[in-house]
Amino acid sequence: MPIRFFNTYSRELEEFEPRDPAARPIFMYTCGPTVYSRAHIGNFRAYIFEDLLQRQLELRGYNVHRVMNITDVDDKTIRGARESGVPLQKFTEQFKQAFFEDTDTLRIKRANEYPAATDQRYIDRMIEMIATLISKGFAYLADDKSVYFRINKFPDYGKLAHFDLTQLQSTGRVKHDEYDKEHIGDFALWKGWDEEDGAVKWDSPWGPGRPGWHIECSAMATALLGDQIDIHCGGVDNIFPHHEAEIAQSEGVTGKKFVRYWLHCAHLLVDGQKMAKSLGNFYTVPNVLAKGYTGRELRYALLRVHYRVPLNFTWEGMNEARESLGRVDEWLGRLRQIAEKENVQHPTLINREQAPNARQPIKPGFENALDDDLNISGALGFLFETIRETNRAMDENKLDAASASACLDWWKRINTVLDLEAEVEIIVPPELEQLAKDREKARREKNWKRSDDLREQIFALGWEVRDTKDGPKLTRRASSG
RNA sequence: GGCGGGGUAGCCAAGUGGUAAGGUCGCGGUCUGCAAAACCGCUAUUCGCGGGUUCGAUUCCCGCCCCCGCCUCCA
Structure with a gap:
């Protein structure tokens, strides 16, 4: 059964074929946090989705090399640093740390690399790319000392989001006083320094300034993964303009197809509305822990709904997660007991659909469901059916030690994807x-x-x-x- | 207005052109001193609404309604 993903670019389910079908390493780039405050659990829904994606690919034998960027310079980080009266670096450092803490709490696998936008190595690369774009006519230096991407020069601009640029309509969130740009849709590659930026500036051929948001991802992705990558992920709100801009910049420089598969995660909602810092309706990981829930319970709650479906976060949902995991814990406890000591009086092998035994391995329902565009609900449904079947067998004293071990081996395998096992046995006081x-x-x-x-x-x-x-x-x- | 995603039981949520997985909650039962856990049974004649195609549609087509998001800060 082939692995299929819904590609935002084509808006279709596509069979997954890496750049190099012979080689197993695949390259994945995932948009990371802007470290101006603690990331909220809506942000982490996307990271958990990416974690699931990586783990499923690894289960299928791929060697995933994943990069996640850290945006540590932008309007918000500069403003935050200024308001706290500390250098930018010091201001962002605390949120970087918090981000990694929360990542660990949620058992999200660490990416291979976490490049930071302010790393001189990448600043240099961004400047280099911008220079190339200017020389190719894709970018221009405006009167405000900023460099903009000339979207009219890139015919595919708008293809990812399926936007017709002539019909771009402002929602009023954008300043209209940017006469320096040739087209309202042109976006900044390099932002010329102004007073508000304070000490935050880098030298460039166009004068002091700082990189635009979009160019950092193009620079870091191509620097670390090459001109072409297999999978690029993010939240749906990144589709436009961020990922659209990344395509334009990267392909403008390299002339090659930048990304093979674009995967985007739907939003986490609160009371039916997008969880967002600007709306103030957000929770952080520590907020949830303070309510008495564990990281794995939150992981389960954020994991259990398909990534392209909006997920409404509720405390009732957290309780459901807790109860469901309790069911898994009980099941594992019983299996271990049986696996450890042969206590079956009638070791009759059962032959039900999913009740496993030593001779008849569990069907691949779990991983097959995930192959189908990460159908986690289908996969979990299979897990719980298996749990019921084996529990029944155990109730009837029909599961022998070898079969229990086989179940545990199966769990061990699927848990490399789920990572939902309880922490080590708690010591009773x-x-x-x-x-x-x-x-x-x-x-x-x-x-x-x-x-x-x-x-x-x-x-x-x-x-x-x-x-x-x-x-x-x-x-x-x-x-x- | 343009472009997307979604509307399946009290709640969460899969799914298929052939008659609705799973989780959670609730009720009844087995077990138990009573519980708990586990198991068994019950809980959507029905999948937003109206048409159409079909022997048959929740699934395909058309129209409509509602919710959410994106349209240059956003995971």
């Missing part, structure tokens, strides 16, 4: 251990009143006791985080 012992004693004496009181005490401490045939079992209460 001695006081809780003692309470459980006391309760068990009371139960043996059929002192139900005392037994129930102790259970409530345990509950109040954030734990839960469960009476199994192997004795009482203590687990941490889900709602206690």
Whole structure:
């Protein structure tokens, strides 16, 4: 079954074929954060989608080389630094750190490289590209000492977003007083220094200034991955103008097709509206953790809906994530118990659709679903069906140790994509251990009143006791985080 | 106005030209001292609305309605 992705460029599902079908390494560029404040969970939805994409490709044997840029100079970072009275570098550093913390909390795989826009190496490359664009007539130096891309010179401009440039209509968000530009759609490659920029400036053939936003991605992508890359991702709001501009700049310089597959992630919504800093309706990862949820619960909540469908973030959704993961945890716990000790009286092999056993591997329903444009709902549906089938087999005492091991191996494999396993076994504090012992004693004496009181005490401490045939079992209460 | 995405059970959400996965919630049952977990059963004659094509459409076509986003800050 081929891997298929919805390519924004063609607006069609396309079979995935890397640049070099013989070689397995593939190049992926993902737009990263602008570090002017802490990224919100809407931003992280996109990063989690990219993480899923990378992991699925790796499961299928590709060696993914991924680059994510860090935008550490733009209007907002400069303004933020000025208002805090610290140098730009110092201002952005804290948000870079926060970004990596949150990335780890959400178990997002680190990219191979995180180039920063202010790195002199890339500034040099941007200047070089801009010079090339000017020499080819794709760009011009305007009276305001800024360099602009001349979109009329690039016939494909607008193709990605399917925009007809003659019909571009302003939403009023744009300043109209930029008479220096030849066309209202021309975008800045180099922004000439002005007073508001303070100490933030680099020398260039066009005078002091700083790079435009779009050129940094073109420069870093081509510098690190070459003229042509396999996959480029981002949120849908990057389609226009950002990615459109990247195509124009990169192809203007190289003359080669820049990106083979453009994949874009739909927005995270709050109360049916886009989560955005400008709207003030956003949550950060620490906000969610402060509510008692874990990183993996948030990961699940953001992961479980297909990337091209808008996802409404709710606390109810967080609870659903918690409950669903609890189901997975219970299942794994039971499987491990059986795998560790052969305790089956009638090791009859079952032969249900998805109930696995040592001789009959689980069908590839999970990875096949993901091959189909990352159909995560289909994949998770398959996982939960498998869980029910194996639970049933375990209830009936029909799953032998070898089969349980086979299940665990399967989980290990799909969990390289999901990365949703609970943290290592939590150690039960001695006081809780003692309470459980006391309760068990009371139960043996059929002192139900005392037994129930102790259970409530345990509950109040954030734990839960469960009476199994192997004795009482203590687990941490889900709602206690 | 242009260009996209979406409208499937209380909520979240797959899916197929042949009669609706899965998760969550709720109810009933098995198990349990009672619970919990697990399992079993129930919960959409129906997939935004109206037409059309078809033996048959949620799925294809046409029209309409609603929600969200993009149209030079945005994941």
